[in-house]
Amino acid sequence: MKQFIKKIIISLVPIRLIFDKFNPIFLYHSLGSNSNFSDNIDHVNIKTLENQLRIIQKYCKFVTIDEYIDTKNKKGLACITIDDGYKNVLEESLEVFEKLEIPITIFINSSTFQGRIFWRDKVRYLIKNKLVNEFIKDSQLFNNDHTEKFYWISKDPRFNSKKVEKELDKFFLKKDLLVNSSHNFCFDDAKYLISHPLVSYGNHSSNHYVMSSLSKDEQFADILECKNFLKRFDINKSNIFCIPFGGKDSFNEDTTSILKELGYKGTLLSENKLNKIINTYQIDRFMPKKFNIVETIKTLYLKQFI
Ligand SMILES: [Zn+2]
Known part of the structure; x- marks a missing residue:
């Protein structure tokens, strides 16, 4: 019964009303057409991706996450952020973003470039x-x-x-055991750092450790290592830091103070929420895994607003 009422409410909420109060900041990971990835809970198929983007484009303007932070009037804006640097993002999904002229920011872990096991x-x-x-x-x-x-x-x-x-x-x-790394699917070569008008790259720390578990010095070293790594390349760079694991308990005051010291303009969380249209240092994101993006957004809205 409860589920039935929820379904009715969802069908009645106009999506435009939601975008008056919230910005959809998308969080993707693996994006491709390879069916081997379907077991990966964070994987989104290319067809689903294109459908989701086309629908949101009817209501919102996609800007980079850095432009978003810099814009005072955020109403009607949406952003694409992609975590962990899966190779298929560039190899398979880039053409979708190019076709729709949507900018993306990919948040990388620099340790994957050294072939380290996650x-x-x-x-x-x-x-x-x-x-x-x-x-x-x-x-x-x-x-x-x-x-x-x-x-x-x-x-x-x-x-x-x-x-x-x-x-x-x-x-x-x-x-004497050898572990295979799922990070083999992630960027492991400088050829994945491309200079492209729609693509920018951001810092997701070097090793994807839980920041709040580390000492301040250890956090600093892990954040700085990735920052310095990105500095070496002639690519568009984001001035936003993406918190590994992205929960409110995944980082602490030390993290925020380091990020401000290093000049970062904001941080990205991953708590599966729409971002309220206000200017804050922390930005909420949601994972659009289902084909029906409108239903996903309405369900999140109901959870957060009612
Ligand atoms: Zn991550």
Whole structure:
């Protein structure tokens, strides 16, 4: 019954009314037509992407996230942000953005360019291969209480991501195991940093650690490493920082103070929300995974507004 009422309300809310109060700041990850990616929860198919963009273009003007921050009157604006730098974004989806003349900003982790294995893949490997108990036995950071929800515990801000990764590396070295990285699907070569009028690149930190789990110095080093890496290339650069994991607990006051010190104009969150039309340092984004973008936006609006 509740679901039925919700459906009726959703059908009655005019989408234009939503865009009077909120800006849709899109957060995509992998974008392509390869069906192997359909298992990846963050993947969006090219056809879905084009449909979503064409619909939103009827109501909103797409600008870069930097233009958005700089614009005082934000009504009717929308932005595309793409996290983690999946190769398929440039190889498969760029033509869609070109066709529709929509600017995109890709937030990269510079460590993927050095071929480093993504630390979350090391955690996933432990879980998949039922090695969590054995790992915890050796661990100085975790105990038996952490076994069950290890995937989430391992990215809890209480545990320093850098130390977690060090322990994982020690364990894998001892066991002589080789982990494959999902980051192999992400930019690993400078050829992915293209000079293109519609494409800009931004800082998503070097290693995608949980910022709030790190000391201020460690945060500074991880943010600066990616900033300096991007500096070396003749490409459009964003002055916005994208928080790894993007939750309110994924960063802290130290992060904000570092970002302001380094000259960043804003930060991007990933809490699956529409962004209120106000000028703030933190910008909310949503993940448009479903084909029906209007329904997605209306559902988010109901959740946030009612
Ligand atoms: Zn990310």
